Amino acid sequence: MSKADLPANLVIVDHPLVLHKLTLMRDKHTPSAVFRQLLREISLLLAYEVARDLPMTTQTIETPLAEMEAPILKGKKLVIVSILRAGNGLLEGMLDLMPSARVGHIGIYRNPDTLQPVEYYMKVPEDIAERRVIVVDPMLATGNSVSAAIQRLKDKGAKDIKLVCLLSAPEGIKHVNADHPDVQIFTAAVDRKLNSHGYIVPGLGDAGDRMFGTK
Ligand code: URA
Numbered sequence: 001m002s003k004a005d006l007p008a009n010l011v012i013v014d015h016p017l018v019l020h021k022l023t024l025m026r027d028k029h030t031p032s033a034v035f036r037q038l039l040r041e042i043s044l045l046l047a048y049e050v051a052r053d054l055p056m057t058t059q060t061i062e063t064p065l066a067e068m069e070a071p072i073l074k075g076k077k078l079v080i081v082s083i084l085r086a087g088n089g090l091l092e093g094m095l096d097l098m099p100s101a102r103v104g105h106i107g108i109y110r111n112p113d114t115l116q117p118v119e120y121y122m123k124v125p126e127d128i129a130e131r132r133v134i135v136v137d138p139m140l141a142t143g144n145s146v147s148a149a150i151q152r153l154k155d156k157g158a159k160d161i162k163l164v165c166l167l168s169a170p171e172g173i174k175h176v177n178a179d180h181p182d183v184q185i186f187t188a189a190v191d192r193k194l195n196s197h198g199y200i201v202p203g204l205g206d207a208g209d210r211m212f213g214t215k
Pocket of ligand 1: 199
């Protein structure tokens with residue numbers, strides 16, 4: 001998939017700070033504690049981009065010098081849905097920037113033989129239909145798990161969904177976009193390909209293992 005074949009609603013957040021931190025995360029010598037910290041820092045920058053179109057209004061306030069009509073958020077309700085377990089690494093930075101967002105969790109893992117998603121947990125706010133849903137998962141690989149998770153959220157009534165992934169493979173982007181063309185995807189980088197085990201190459205390895213040192 002060349003850049004020209006990437007879907008129009010894909011946003012690549014290739015900011016110098018993001019790319020620098022991502023390079024440090026990719027390095028296999030980076031320890032887990034540093035990896036987690038970098039992921040948190042990058043998630044702040046991704047949150048900044050995903051929040052760009054939040055509706056605004058104004059409010060009359062007084063500065064020490066004058067009254068003014070000042071821009072404020074209109075109050076669109078948000079929910080950040082973390083795909084366990086690696087999604088939690090992106091969740092924390094997102095909450096730093098959007099502290100009043102609700103949080104949902106979907107436990108889903110890929111069967112290592114079939115690479116198909118298996119769901120084992122789901123808890124999201126009941127009023128999800130009225131909320132902007134930001135799904136977070138660091139690695140968009142085959143897209144099987146993320147696509148299944150988005151479908152479950154839609155089944156619960158979610159209508160306004162964005163997906164934030166740190167790293168993506170062309171295959172995953174294509175898959176999610178084919179299943180959910182209404183979902184805008186934000187990612188820091190699109191890597192070359194998937195290997196035969198469904199890992200992103202060059203990638204950064206298993207994000208959950210890198211975060212939690214479980215290898
Ligand atoms: N999940 C990961 O953690 N890493 C990959 O490369 C692919 C899926």
